[in-house]
Amino acid sequence: ETGVTQTPRHLVMGMTNKKSLKCEQHLGHNAMYWYKQSAKKPLELMFVYNFKEQTENNSVPSRFSPECPNSSHLFLHLHTLQPEDSALYLCASSQGSSSEQYFGPGTRLTVT
Amino acid sequence: AQSVSQHNHHVILSEAASLELGCNYSYGGTVNLFWYVQYPGQHLQLLLKYFSGDPLVKGIKGFEAEFIKSKFSFNLRKPSVQWSDTAEYFCAVSQRTASKLTFGTGTRLQVTL
Numbered sequence: 001e002t003g004v005t006q007t008p009r010h011l012v013m014g015m016t017n018k019k020s021l022k023c024e025q026h027l028g029h030n031a032m033y034w035y036k037q038s039a040k041k042p043l044e045l046m047f048v049y050n051f052k053e054q055t056e057n058n059s060v061p062s063r064f065s066p067e068c069p070n071s072s073h074l075f076l077h078l079h080t081l082q083p084e085d086s087a088l089y090l091c092a093s094s095q096g097s098s099s100e101q102y103f104g105p106g107t108r109l110t111v112t
Numbered sequence: 113a114q115s116v117s118q119h120n121h122h123v124i125l126s127e128a129a130s131l132e133l134g135c136n137y138s139y140g141g142t143v144n145l146f147w148y149v150q151y152p153g154q155h156l157q158l159l160l161k162y163f164s165g166d167p168l169v170k171g172i173k174g175f176e177a178e179f180i181k182s183k184f185s186f187n188l189r190k191p192s193v194q195w196s197d198t199a200e201y202f203c204a205v206s207q208r209t210a211s212k213l214t215f216g217t218g219t220r221l222q223v224t225l
Contacts, residue, residue, distance in 0.1 A: 004155075031211060042116070043202070043215040056212060090156065098209055100146060103156040 003027045004104035006091050012110045015081060021107045023074040023091030032074040033101060034066060037088040049074060081111045114139035116205050118216035125193050126224050133188040133219050135177075135203030142208040145186040147177055150218075151199045159201070162186065163208075173197070198223045 004025045013019050025032060034046040048056035049068040063085075065077040074091055088108050092101040117136045125131060137143065147159040160171025167179040177188045186203060203216040 033211075033213075040217070042217045043204075045212055045214075048211045050211065058212075092156075094211075098144060098206060098211060100158050100161050101213060102158070103148075105155040 003102050004091060004093055006089075006104040006107050008107060009105065010108045010110075012112060013078070013081065014112055015083070017081075018077070018079040020078065021076040021089055021091075021109075023076075023104055025072055025074075025091075025093035025102070025104075027093055027095070027102060029093035029095045029102070030071050031094045031096065031099075032068060032071070033092040033094075034064075034074065034076055035090040035092065037090055037106070043090070046076075078109075081109075083111050085109065086111045114143075114205060114207070114214050116203055116214050116216035118201075118203055118219050120219045121217070122220045122222070124222045124224065127195055128192045129223075131188070131190040131193045131197075131221070133201055133203075133221070135186045135188065135216060137184050137186070137203075137205040137214075139184075139205065139207065144206045144208060145177070145179060146204040146206075146213070147171065147175070147186075147188050148202045148204060148215075149199050150202065156202070159188070193221070193223050195223045195225055197221060 007022045032049045036044045046060045047066045052068045067075040088106045090106045091104040094101045115138045145162040148156045149159045162169045162179045170176045200218045202218045206213045
C-alpha cells in the first residue's frame with residue numbers, strides 16, 4: 001500500500017530543534033489530515049485541509065504548524081516541542097471531506 | 113461533542129472462535145461509521161464502512177458490522193477468527209457531512225493457535 005507516504009518514519013529531536021514531517025498522497029484526493037496517536041489514547045485529529053485550505057484546527061498548540069502547498073502534499077513543521085509531544089503522527093487523505101480516509105504509515109516522533 | 117466508546121481494550125481468542133467487538137457512539141444526528149484495523153507494524157486500513165442503506169455491512173476478510181441506530185452501536189463481528197486477525201481494531205464516527213473523524217481508543221485482539 002503506497003497510497004499515502006510519510007517521511008521520515010522515525011525522528012528524534014531536541015526541544016530546541018526545528019524539523020518538518022512530510023506527507024504525500026498518490027490517490028488524487030482533495031482532503032488531507034494530520035492525526036496524533038499516543039499510547040492508550042484515541043487518535044486525535046489535529047488539522048484538516050480541503051483543496052489546500054485549512055478547514056479545521058483542533059486546538060493544536062502553535063508549536064505545530066501545518067502547510068499544504070497543494071492537494072497532494074502536507075507538511076507539519078515542528079519547533080520547540082515538549083517531551084509529551086512524543087507520539088506517532090499519522091497523515092491521511094480522502095476524496096471529499098466526509099469520505100473514508102486512507103492513512104499513511106506514520107512518523108514515530110521522540111522529543112528528548 | 114461526539115465521542116466513541118470501545119469497551120473491550122484487550123481480547124484474547126483461540127482460532128476459530130467467534131468475535132464481537134463493541135462500539136458505541138454519542139451523537140444524535142446522522143453519522144458515517146467505520147472500522148479500521150492496524151496489523152502489527154502496518155498502517156491503519158479501512159475494514160468496513162457504513163454510510164446509509166442496509167445496516168448490516170460486510171467488509172474485507174470476513175468481517176461484518178451491524179448499525180443499530182436505537183442503541184447508537186456499530187459492533188464488529190467475525191464468525192471464526194484466524195491467527196492473522198491479530199491486530200488492533202478502531203471504531204470511528206463522523207457526522208454525515210463533516211470531515212472530523214472521532215476514533216475510539218481501540219481494541220487489541222490477540223488470536224492464539
